[in-house]
Amino acid sequence: MQYPVFIVLLVLFSLCSKADEIMTDSSQIRTAIVLTSTKSRSGIALDSATTKIVRLDNGVLDSYRQSTDYDYGFDPPPTSSFGESIRRWISMKLSEFFTNIVPYYVWEIIVYVIAIGSIIALVASIMKTGLFSLVTGKKSQHLSFSEIAEDIHGMDFPSLIAQSILSGEYRYSVRLHYLHILKILTDAELIIWKPEYSRPKPLNWEGSYSRYDKIPYGTKIFHDILPSIISADTLIDFSDTPYEFYEVFSDTTSSVYISVSREFKADSLDTQALRDFAELGNTVFIAAYQYSRDFENGMKISCDFNYSNRQDTSHSENFVSPYLKVKKPFILRRGFYHAYFDSVDATNTTIMAVDSNNYPTLVRLDVGRGEIILSSNPLAFTNYTFMHPYNYGYIERVLSMIPEGKSTIYWSDYYSIGGQESPSPFRAWLQNPALKYVLWLGIITTLLYLFLYGRRKQRMIPVMMPPSNMTLEFTKTVGTLYFEHGNHKNLAEKKILHFLEFIRSRFYLKTNELDASFVEQLAERTSIDIVQLQHLFAHIRSIRSSASISEESLVALSASIDSVYRDCGEYKGI
Numbered sequence: 001m002q003y004p005v006f007i008v009l010l011v012l013f014s015l016c017s018k019a020d021e022i023m024t025d026s027s028q029i030r031t032a033i034v035l036t037s038t039k040s041r042s043g044i045a046l047d048s049a050t051t052k053i054v055r056l057d058n059g060v061l062d063s064y065r066q067s068t069d070y071d072y073g074f075d076p077p078p079t080s081s082f083g084e085s086i087r088r089w090i091s092m093k094l095s096e097f098f099t100n101i102v103p104y105y106v107w108e109i110i111v112y113v114i115a116i117g118s119i120i121a122l123v124a125s126i127m128k129t130g131l132f133s134l135v136t137g138k139k140s141q142h143l144s145f146s147e148i149a150e151d152i153h154g155m156d157f158p159s160l161i162a163q164s165i166l167s168g169e170y171r172y173s174v175r176l177h178y179l180h181i182l183k184i185l186t187d188a189e190l191i192i193w194k195p196e197y198s199r200p201k202p203l204n205w206e207g208s209y210s211r212y213d214k215i216p217y218g219t220k221i222f223h224d225i226l227p228s229i230i231s232a233d234t235l236i237d238f239s240d241t242p243y244e245f246y247e248v249f250s251d252t253t254s255s256v257y258i259s260v261s262r263e264f265k266a267d268s269l270d271t272q273a274l275r276d277f278a279e280l281g282n283t284v285f286i287a288a289y290q291y292s293r294d295f296e297n298g299m300k301i302s303c304d305f306n307y308s309n310r311q312d313t314s315h316s317e318n319f320v321s322p323y324l325k326v327k328k329p330f331i332l333r334r335g336f337y338h339a340y341f342d343s344v345d346a347t348n349t350t351i352m353a354v355d356s357n358n359y360p361t362l363v364r365l366d367v368g369r370g371e372i373i374l375s376s377n378p379l380a381f382t383n384y385t386f387m388h389p390y391n392y393g394y395i396e397r398v399l400s401m402i403p404e405g406k407s408t409i410y411w412s413d414y415y416s417i418g419g420q421e422s423p424s425p426f427r428a429w430l431q432n433p434a435l436k437y438v439l440w441l442g443i444i445t446t447l448l449y450l451f452l453y454g455r456r457k458q459r460m461i462p463v464m465m466p467p468s469n470m471t472l473e474f475t476k477t478v479g480t481l482y483f484e485h486g487n488h489k490n491l492a493e494k495k496i497l498h499f500l501e502f503i504r505s506r507f508y509l510k511t512n513e514l515d516a517s518f519v520e521q522l523a524e525r526t527s528i529d530i531v532q533l534q535h536l537f538a539h540i541r542s543i544r545s546s547a548s549i550s551e552e553s554l555v556a557l558s559a560s561i562d563s564v565y566r567d568c569g570e571y572k573g574i
Contacts, residue, residue, distance in 0.1 A: 043346040047321040047364070053400045054229055056392060064221055069214040070387050072203065152183045209260045209378055209416040211237070216384035219260050219416075222395070226409060229399050230256065234408045241414055242266060246273035253281040253369075255408040260378050261415035264288035264295060271298030279368025283402050287375035288415070289339045299365060300345035303376060305338070316356045317377065319397055329356065330380075330394040339376035352401060364401065373401060488554040492543050499561050506568070514541065528567050536560045 064070050157180040164173040185191045204215045211223035227235045238245060242257075249255070257277060264286055266274070271294055278284050291303050315338045316329040340359035344351075352373070353362035365372040375381075375398070385391045429435040479491070500511040507525045509518065514537050523530040539557055543549055 044344060045346070045350040047319070047324075047350050047352045049321060049323075051321060051323050051397075051400050053324065053396055056225070056229065056386075056396055060225055060228075061386065061392065065387055070221070070383060072216050072384055072387055152179050153187075155179070155183075157183070207262055207379060207382070209262060209382070211411065211413065212417075214383065217379055217382045219382055221383045221386040222260070222381050223411060226258070226399075226411075229396075230402055230406055230409065231404070232256070232406050232409045235411060236408060237411045237413065239413045239418070242270035242277075242412070243273045245410065245412070246277050249410065250276070250280075252408065254406055255282045255410060256402060256406045257282065257284045257410045257412065259285070259412040259415055260287045260381050262288060262378060263290045263292075264415050265292045266295040266415075267292065268294045268298060271295045274372065275299075275367055278365075278370035278372050281369035283370055283406065284372040285375075285402065286372070287378040287381055289376065289378060291374075299372065299374070301341055301349070301363070301365075301374065302343040303339055304342040305340075315377070317353050317361050317380070317394065319353045319362075320351055324397045324400070326393065328390075330391050341374070341376060353398075362398065371403075373398075488549050488551055489543070489546070492549055492554050492557055495558060495561060496540055496543070499564070502565075502570070506570075526564070526568055528564060532560075532563070536564065 157176055161173055161176045161180070164170070164176060182191075205217065206215070207217040208215060209217065209219050211219050214220055223235075223237075226232075240248075245257070257274065274284050275298065289303075289305075291299075291301070296302055316331045318329040319325045338355065338361075340355060340357075340361050341363055342359075344360070344363060345365075348366045350364045350366070351360045351362075352364055353360070355361050361376045363374050365374070379385070380391075380394055380398075385395060429439045503509055503522065504511055507522065509521055509525070511518070516534075519530060519533050519537055522528075523533050526533075539553075539560060543553065543557065
């Protein structure tokens, strides 16, 4: 029990130490950077430059409007419920908190805890016991119900309707009448029931900010018509971090870097790379609700959110410059909150646009020979704004702030749809066509080998015959040898010795003296006729006393001994 407690205390100590380091570093950075609040506007420059407004091609916009893929209607998107708005606001605040203050591995721990809790809930639902029963051990109460599948084409409606009326079930009778009418109409093919055709597909109002999406809050239109608006020669799409981007395109001096996403989570290296890119004379345009702490520190800005619990609130913006300002503000979004720049560095920042609360939503940072334009409303650059009959003028004025003469546009997808580089350890192989074919061929060959030869294999087992009993063959061979040499006395002696050994081991009798007493004991133990045994042992004594015996005497001895073996159940036969 002591070890888990020690581990928990150690983890808490390390988290507190890490958080203290981060807070110390953040306080040091904030102390070194002097920011000016945008509410006071003290010393902050306001845009007043003469700007020529670029115009979008109405013919191109009309071609998009005529497409059913972009038929969003002119009404504002449906607003979320009050509870949904609070949930979204809390999630963004928590995301900002965990991103900028708490160490990243704490968030990973929370994700793991949520994942484990989800797995437990899933297992509990599969087991149909519920989370409460897993803790208390009590079974949860379930309502009993049954599902009935009815085939209206196999039902006898007249009889069923009559039975229901007789039993007083008038509601059931009405239902049967309705089903009967449906059966008649479907049999006559007057109606065809297809729910997917009668139910319109709802619009997806999620903010993907992807250049591939035609949904309202995608950026496909912005991506496709951007080169014609800025008069750029080339549009390059990439999914690398700004740091990796700058390593490849660090020599360009007349380009535009564009990123539209919900959150711009650039670290210190990415932030410095974008500053270096802008100092060369390039333009960086970024639109996001939330910026990382490293990016805010590097750019000397601070972003915040404005929250409202009124469902009829609208987010409107207008420009500061008299050359861009319009009489009717651009109502870009309905909702419960919107982002704005809370504080900026007054030495190099110019406010370009403000919202209805006079908070800056579009600022320009002069960096070296270039500039960095930041927007706190990425939805203003989505497909929905382009299709709106009035609000697309906001995009025209924003793009007018990009200096002329930009030859190349670099569109970044890294913070909207993520990096496209494969995390596979075989990515080097997959990038080369020849190595890619070799890799896939090896994988397919391995799978075929496992499928065809996956079962256990071994060498062929030879068929081994059981060892045969060679005792009889040996006996026959020895007997034949003695018989051919004619030494019948020697052969008879060996047979007598073998017979006497049998008597000693089987009946436990001494065979030193083969007298009448021995014969009587053997007859009692073997239940053999004593006369037969007397003749046998008389024959044995005769053979032992003779110098040689005839063949007939040997055969008679063998027959007599075999007869005793047979009576004792030990005769094997030769």
